[in-house]
Amino acid sequence: MKCAECADKLDRFLDRELNNTEALEVQLHLEGCPDCMEHYDFESHLKRLVKHSCECDTAPTTLREKLRQILS
Amino acid sequence: MAEPAAETAFAEEALTHLDTLYRGALRLTHDPDAAQDLVQEAYLRAIRYQHSYQAGTNMKAWLFAIMRNLFWDRFKGSRRDDVSLDDVGDFVLYDRLKDEGAKPESDVLDKIAASEVVAAVDKLPPLHREVVLLVDVEGFSYKDAAQALGVPIGTVMSRLHRARQQLQKSLYDYAVESGIVRPRQVPQQ
Numbered sequence: 001m002k003c004a005e006c007a008d009k010l011d012r013f014l015d016r017e018l019n020n021t022e023a024l025e026v027q028l029h030l031e032g033c034p035d036c037m038e039h040y041d042f043e044s045h046l047k048r049l050v051k052h053s054c055e056c057d058t059a060p061t062t063l064r065e066k067l068r069q070i071l072s
Numbered sequence: 073m074a075e076p077a078a079e080t081a082f083a084e085e086a087l088t089h090l091d092t093l094y095r096g097a098l099r100l101t102h103d104p105d106a107a108q109d110l111v112q113e114a115y116l117r118a119i120r121y122q123h124s125y126q127a128g129t130n131m132k133a134w135l136f137a138i139m140r141n142l143f144w145d146r147f148k149g150s151r152r153d154d155v156s157l158d159d160v161g162d163f164v165l166y167d168r169l170k171d172e173g174a175k176p177e178s179d180v181l182d183k184i185a186a187s188e189v190v191a192a193v194d195k196l197p198p199l200h201r202e203v204v205l206l207v208d209v210e211g212f213s214y215k216d217a218a219q220a221l222g223v224p225i226g227t228v229m230s231r232l233h234r235a236r237q238q239l240q241k242s243l244y245d246y247a248v249e250s251g252i253v254r255p256r257q258v259p260q261q
Contacts, residue, residue: 011232011233011236015207015213015214016213017213017214038176038177039166041177042165042166042176042177042181043166045177045181046165046181046240047208049181049184049186049189050189050193050204050208050209050239051208051209051211052186053186053187053189053190053193054095054099054189054190054193054205054208054209055095055209056186056190057094057095057098058091058094058095059090059091059093059094059111060094060104060108063090063094063108063111063112064087064090066112067087067090067111067112067115068087070112070115070116071083071086071087071115071119072080072083
């Protein structure tokens with residue numbers, strides 16, 4: 001696998017959307033290519049950053065209780 | 073009519089997805105009160121139409137679909153007014169930061185506050201924002217996101233790709249404006 005192909009598949013690799021064969025090919029390339037591994041680490045960090053930043057909001061307790069009453 | 077015990081079990085399971093629905097509603101409406109109203113209405117509708125839910129399928133995706141369809145009906149009326157993304161070209165934040173001579177992870181990502189990331193997500197047009205919420209925040213597969221949004225998987229992938237580029241461009245602009253990154257000066261002729 002060449003670096004360009006790895007970069008092209010990086011998002012789907014991170015999203016766990018590649019089939020097993022493709023995922024293994026990307027994994028093997030990353031293990032032998034420090035530049036692509038650095039890129040992977042960056043994209044992985046960014047994805048976690050988006051997740052954690054937006055996950056801070058949770059439903060207010062009052063809403064949860066209200067729904068529990070309505071739905072029971 | 074479903075049996076009372078089945079209805080209770082349905083309601084209990086549905087409530088385990090409340091945080092996901094509320095977060096989605098908040099990011100779509102930008103208003104905590106409107107988000108609560110939207111989520112409440114979505115749950116009432118879900119209970120009313122629970123017979124159409126197929127047990128064993130993804131309830132979170134099914135509930136999100138109800139909520140976001142209500143959002144579009146209530147707040148948007150028409151999907152045509154969803155503004156399109158700025159054309160940022162093939163913007164890859166990692167490549168741009170390397171070109172600037174920065175260490176992308178330690179020099180930049182570690183210095184971007186969560187509030188700036190949320191602001192960048194909020195700046196995305198709703199049709200692109202919701203796919204980032206589903207895949208990146210809530211961990212939906214492309215297939216489940218496609219079900220929740222009522223579009224083909226290819227549409228999920230293309231919206232996600234463009235949304236991420238826009239998001240990365242917004243974070244880059246913030247990093248430059250706040251002095252985290254100093255763009256290389258182009259020599260004057």
